[in-house]
Amino acid sequence: MSRIKMSDVAKAAGVSAMTVSRALKHDGRIAPTTRTRILKIVADLGYVPDRIAGSFSSRRSGFVGVLVPSLNNPHFAETAAGLDEVLTRGGLQLLLGYTNYRAEVAERLIETMLERRPEAMIITFDDHTARARQLLLNAGIPVIEIWETPTKPIGHVVGFSNRSAAAAMVQHLIDSGRRRIGFIGERDDKGTRGAERRRGFIDALKAAGLDPSRRLATVAPPINMMFGRDAMTALLEKWPDTDAVMCVSDPCAYGALTACQLIGRRVPEDVAVAGFGDFEISRCSLPSISTVVVSGLEIGTRAGELTLQLLDGSCSDQMLILVDAYTEPRESSKIAG
């Protein structure tokens, strides 16, 4: 059973392959009757067009390469979903890869993806190798970095300042009367979003004349709930009078919350807990956890829309699109008393 090809359909319809191609493509320049007749034959024969041949011929792969640190993270899953929704409408398909938060994996993925001739590349801000940057620059396609506003962007940007957003949350903790504030982050976070959040923490404390040294960072990204619990336990052992903790992400914050509950520290009366990212758990936990709300979905849809504009030529400047990221106070940082 050798595969049916376009010429087989053409033969059956008594037309040329080109006409079949037009019928399939919703190309205006075809008689409606011809089109319906061909589509019927396509269905009857079970013809499946070969996009490899099509892409090869048209030199348009129909792919957009997307790189995220992890799929197992609602943020990036939502970003991917947003991208997918918009790009599918534009007739483009996602080629999704995840780096596991490792620069060398990202480099390898970029290389592999570029062989598929994506029409654009969308990559999550992170610590990229020089070669990865070079590959992207040489590719001659739009590159969009997301989830941060890099100081030296590769191409376009759809993101926000993790540093400012984290600083704003820490300021909220200060405003709620906390003075001995700790931070739980990730080890080896050079060039990552987590490092930016840590910087924001330090910014805010320094600006308020407070001590920014209560920091713990024992595990490599991604930090999870149990690590958050362990880290909070350790932090409270090392600095027992800590009255608030800023966590690099919500799952980590939930872990920290449970650490307090196990030890018998009341949240928010004794210790305030704050997270980052508005994960489901921070809304549903008891108490609910104050967090920085940022919409992964919006980042995805905005980046997708920008991609479409860049590809259809309706946008030619280097773009910097800022998405909103704001502090949402919840029960875990209620003012004591």
Add this chain to the structure above:
Amino acid sequence: MSRIKMSDVAKAAGVSAMTVSRALKHDGRIAPTTRTRILKIVADLGYVPDRIAGSFSSRRSGFVGVLVPSLNNPHFAETAAGLDEVLTRGGLQLLLGYTNYRAEVAERLIETMLERRPEAMIITFDDHTARARQLLLNAGIPVIEIWETPTKPIGHVVGFSNRSAAAAMVQHLIDSGRRRIGFIGERDDKGTRGAERRRGFIDALKAAGLDPSRRLATVAPPINMMFGRDAMTALLEKWPDTDAVMCVSDPCAYGALTACQLIGRRVPEDVAVAGFGDFEISRCSLPSISTVVVSGLEIGTRAGELTLQLLDGSCSDQMLILVDAYTEPRESSKIAG
């Protein structure tokens, strides 16, 4: 700046394109010195092979199509990660799509993916349309269904019985002394894994001579924490003497747990709570939530390995690979007393 092609590299190296192709392919039949010389030129020129042309010529896309209901679910994220790891080793690339738990989306995705000529398709068990089945059967490539053991499989299977696994968990609740057991599931779950779990719930209660009618299913999949909370609240209103609840998934169970805590029902003393899937939250919550442990990663790696075997011809039978799914009792179903 027109793209560098293989013939440019060949010219620079003073060899034929075919020799460059061999050098790039780690093909044995090339002189090592020639190979290193060519690879150097490839690097210097920044040549990126065009896999579209390569695939077209070799009639091997290097793709494996993978369909999951959602990316925003640690189960499927882990399955994708496991698949990716194994298939990458085999020189294959994932073409990932998510159905949003909708059969018509799955059908469209299958159609789109098949145009890319994947070498195999791996799809999560769910309610598929007849046309989707037909497309897969006609594709002439290995098809692997995962995450369930279908009664009439399309091709190969790597999964477990959601029904038996759920029944075993409910039996555990019965063994712990519970008699008035409820179930929180999803609405419109025809042909899904959630429906199988519901059947398992009914099986176990009927076998024990207990009433299986305390069931609530108000939202479409995927059910989340907040829906779990709402559903549990409603369930306890409708059947106040309920002494245990089986939830279709862990996030739902966590929501149910918080509903109990908000209402003032003690878990596990007054009500036992059980989930499904061993999500992080069920390990880290207070109390921890009894769950059915099943490894999404294992499903992914096993399916990946099977794919490689099917493609290299070292396996030709129709395969049914069962992965383990077992009840893990935790604090939320401790025997009262």
Add this chain to the structure above:
DNA sequence: TTGTAAGCGTTATCAA
């Protein structure tokens, strides 16, 4: 509205 011809960049195949 439809058809013809050429060619997209690589690899299979066979020959040297």
Add this chain to the structure above:
DNA sequence: TTGATAACGCTTACAA
């Protein structure tokens, strides 16, 4: 170990 040639199945560009 290397090279020449012929596909691969479609679309572009132009002609009719």
